[in-house]
Amino acid sequence: MHRLEEIWLTVSCGILIIFMFIVGYQAFALEMGPPSHMETIDPQKVDQTEPFDNPGVFEIGENEYEVVMTMQTFGFTPNKIEIPVGAEVHFTLTSKDVTHGFQVAGTNINAMVMPGHIQKISHTFDEPGEYLVLCNEYCGIGHQVMATTITVK
Ligand code: CUA
Secondary structure (H helix, E strand, C coil), X not given: CCHHHHHHHHHHHHHHHHHHHHHHHXXXXXXXXXXXXXXXXXXXXXXXXXXXXXXXXXXXXXXXXXXXXXXXXXXXXXXXXXECCCCEEEEEEEECCCCEEEEECCCCCEEEECECECEEEEEECCCCEEEEEECCCCCCCCHHHCEEEEEEC
16 A cells, blocks of 8 residues: 555544544533433333323413423324413423424424433524424324414414
8 A cells, every 4th residue: 555545544544533532522421412312201101200291381480381292193282382472481392102303383493202202492482473383203194294383472
């Protein structure tokens, strides 16, 4: 092999190893892994596990709400959500069966909701309106009808 080839091969392999080390260090030592993997739940016992034993919309502070929601083929519980304009909403989500998606059109909410994991995402709804909520992960035969709305008024 040519001397220059050897040098460049060594340099590029060295860079790869350094990058892998940095990513591994961030993920494991600094715990910068995906946050959705931090809280787990037994997907068979969602109905008996707090807070999912009582899904719904809860006022938890001044203009601050928590939406506890389960997702299952092919719907959302609760499936009609109403919140006041300007409210900060904390969604706590899990799936009872397969992987679903939680996307709210017109916002930057877009989360993957996996069985066995608790997904949390917050958003402040500053504009009144009907927000379409879609499942954006293919989850089976009824995937295309899996939708609901959030009414902000
Ligand atoms: Cu649920 Cu697609």
